[in-house]
Amino acid sequence: MNEVTIIGLGPMGQAMAKTYLNNGYKVSLWNRTKSKADNLVKEGCFYDRSITEVIKRSQLILVSLTNYDVFWSILENLKTDLNGKVIVNLSSGTPQEAREVSQWIIQQGGSFLSAGIMVPPSLVGKDDPNSYTFYSGPKKLFEQYQADLAVLTTTDYKGEDVGLAMLYYQAMLNILYTSMTGVIQSYALLKAGKINAIDFEPYTHEFLKFLPTLIQQANIAAEIDTKNYDGSQQNLKMMLAGAKHVTETAKEANIDFSVPKSIEALFQNTVNDGFGGNSTASIFETLYANGD
Ligand SMILES: NC(=O)c1ccc[n+]([C@@H]2O[C@H](COP(=O)([O-])OP(=O)(O)OC[C@H]3O[C@@H](n4cnc5c(N)ncnc54)[C@H](OP(=O)(O)O)[C@@H]3O)[C@@H](O)[C@H]2O)c1
Incomplete structure (x- = not known):
């Protein structure tokens, strides 16, 4: 069974979680405010209050937070290495912020793609010509996970420099x-x-x-x-x-x-x-x- 962990359950993270669930994925969730996971848990997602535990549950981790500062504040509480983990950050930030997070994740043994999702939550998972997401980072890594990422929107890969998607x-x-x-x-x-x-x-x-x-x-x-x-x-x-x-x-x-x-x-x-x-x-x- 395909599996994914989603960090952040604003309107976008919730739409992503629902979409993966509807596509038969095993979906694990983390959000600061637990109540935002309640309906998704009823529908079959798993929620863990511990960021460390929820990261252990899947190889592919998607992040949907307000910005990179929030991402850093969450990563600071991580009590595990990221060996073999693939983090895809679909949160807004600057190209340089994406490069800095990427460097840190690689130091922790993981790998990183940056992503800029170009649609409102209502179009996530819908077959709509206006629905696409920019990705950047290692090409091989992107290709390996492209099918999983394409569950959300069409993918548009911009290049190896991880900052490009944010640009x-x-x-x-x-x-x-x-x-x-x-x-x-x-x-x-x-x-x-x-x-x-x-x-x-x-x-x-x-x-x-x-x-x-x-x-x-x-x-x-x-x-x-x-x-x-x-x-x-x-x-x-x-x-x-x-x-x-x-x-x-x-x-x-x-x-x-x-x-x-x-x-x-x-x-x-x-x-x-x-x-x-x-x-x-x-x-x-x-x-x-x-x-x-
Ligand atoms: N919504 C859209 O139409 C849209 C479209 C394209 C791209 N995006 C991008 O997608 C990303 C998520 O969008 P969204 O609409 O879901 O945004 P959002 O409502 O700003 O996302 C909020 C998420 O960030 C968390 N968060 C905020 N401050 C936090 C803090 N200090 N500590 C821990 N968690 C914190 C929230 O947790 P709590 O639930 O606990 O507050 C929630 O999980 C953004 O980067 C946005 O630019 C959004």
Whole structure:
């Protein structure tokens, strides 16, 4: 029988546990708050209050915690070596945090993969084209456990450097956070004009469907890689004027304008750096000025 230990039972860890259970795995659990394991235990999982004991129960250990600090605080209580254990951390963190944990686990005799899961708990274990997880670490190890990991989502292996999964994951989160914040900021602007968010929602949906076309036409990725920022259709000076109007509209409405102001400042700095006649993608040059 296949078996797995899951450490962490937030919404994600619970969805993972259920999925493995439904796929016939023997599932062992650890969570600081025991009550979160109660329903899963009723359904057939095993819970142990001791992190040392629960780690002994399976070779494959999946971790789903808020962050790497929590992971370290749990590892500090471990009273066993990790000989032969394979730890896959699906918690959010930085690439460097993943490398540091990996090093420590290898010193304890275990092996480590880092993973960034790209779906909400409701899509774990579902056959959905948007459901995938980034993995990085030793390729042979990944291949050995790929079938077990694919029970959760499609797998997308990014390379031997264990930090890579977190690099891809944080890059995706950045798109998520900035775009969601943009939508919510617009709803705040509208609310100040007595327009309900729900009434604007169709415009949001239609615009977000159109956004991939806009991004492709703007040729952003290729412009960044070639450093050729074509401002013939839209230049940054024009975009800066527009960005100022978003900030001023938020100010007029007496609502928080920190997000549009920071975008305006970035555009202004790039214009000051000499890119006023170039495309919006040229803000990359200001963002990346100290990058290498
Ligand atoms: N939820 C999502 O939509 C989603 C989507 C993609 C990726 N993720 C990632 O998946 C990971 C887990 O997500 P989640 O939604 O399940 O998050 P969460 O609710 O933040 O996870 C909480 C888990 O961390 C534990 N924890 C937090 N602080 C602790 C501490 N000081 N000591 C011991 N345990 C502690 C909690 O234990 P208690 O139960 O005892 O509090 C629980 O097991 C995160 O890294 C998140 O970025 C989540």
